[in-house]
Amino acid sequence: FRCDVTTRSSCGSPPFTSFQLPLFFYLPVDSVGHAPEPFPILSLADFLSEVVAPTSLPTARFSSVPELFGVPALDLQRLSGLSRTDVQLLLSAAAATCRPHPAVSAVNYGGLASNLRLSVGCPVLDQLLRGGLPVGGVTELSGESAAGKTQLALQLCLSVQLPVQYRGLGSGAVYVCTEGSFPVTRLYQLISEQPRLRTDVPESVVTSLRFSDQIYVEHAADLDSLQACLSRRVPLLLARGLVRLVVLDSVAALFRSQFQADDWLERNRQILRLGAKLQQLTSDFNSVVLVINQVTDVFDSSNRTGPVMPQVVPALGLSWSNQVLIRLMMRRLQRSVHRGHQRSAVRQLVVEFAPHLSRGGQEAAVWREGVRGLVTVSHGQDET
DSSP: OOOEEEEEOOTTOOOOOOEEOOOOOOOOOOSSSSOOOOOOOHHHHHHHHSSOOOOOGGGGGGGSSSGGGOOOOOHHHHHOOOOOOHHHHHHHHHHHOOOOOOOOOOTTTTGGOOOOOOOOHHHHHHHHSSSSSEESSSOOOOOTTTSSSSEEEEHHHHHSOOOOOGTTTEEEEEESSSSSOEEEEHHHHHHHHHHHHHHOHHHHHHHHOOGGEEEEEOOSSSHHHHHHHIIOOOOOOOOTTTTEEEEOOOOOOHHHHHOOOOHHHHHHHHHHHHHHHHHHHHHHTTOOEEEEEEEEEEEOTTTTTTTEEEEEEEEHHHHTTOOSSEEEEEEEEEEEEEETEEEEEEEEEEEOOOOOSEEEEEEEEETEEEEEEEEEOTTTTTEE
């Protein structure tokens, strides 16, 4: 959309400058997570006669109720002869007409207020996340290459299959790949090591599950095939109760390959479309959606006292950030830890933002059986 903006002086004199700027806005969601219908094109005359008491507001100047929001309250007072309090009541009634559903807080959206969580398979990391990933809302996991993002995603694909009493969801997972091939070798290694990783679960429960049979793999080479997958095949698996975890690995790959810098408008449209689809999946089917994202370097040119150091931030910018409810980042640190004959680079799982979590981080390592959090014992060494 493009909005004409005219600035006026404070004393109400004629406009002295006019310009145009692009205007983006997000429609709110209703109580079940769906985007509402567009603003009702209700004439102002009908609104004044049906919703509120008639006023002297000139209806010929406005064609619909939403246009009232583009006029300053002082101007509405002058045009209608209403008091300041009455104008606020008028705007409140207009807002209620345009938004038939009540507002939903971020914590209550998608069932975050419930206690249902999906464990990541490690009690130390679950403590950071207050039990694991919540059912409802889109969770993003970003990080540099070889940070351990795919390792944690595969671990979640196994954890989701455990019964609810062991912090699983008793269902399968669908893994959507947009770059490279699915790491099937590493998956089978994790499956064979599940009894060692999940010592909190009886071994009979772990060995009774056919983990590989409940992981569905999809490949999407472009945005059209990704939308088709998320609109047709994934909802079918969710509706049949075969899966309750959707993993997208990764979201940035297709946007980086299909769009140039000049295509920013269409790129943002596709980002919003994808975000709306993922939010619909997690809301309609009470599922967990995990999106893996790449990172990009941002340089701070304001630092003139020394060398300019890049800051690593998730890819796709603010448009994509507004689509996720929880943002986690996996960082690879410049040190390693040993355990027997195994050696792993130390990672750090960081909570960037979440409505129910405080910012914080937890160090972890990637072992043969999976990702485990590190705790520091009294003699100063890290243990899992």
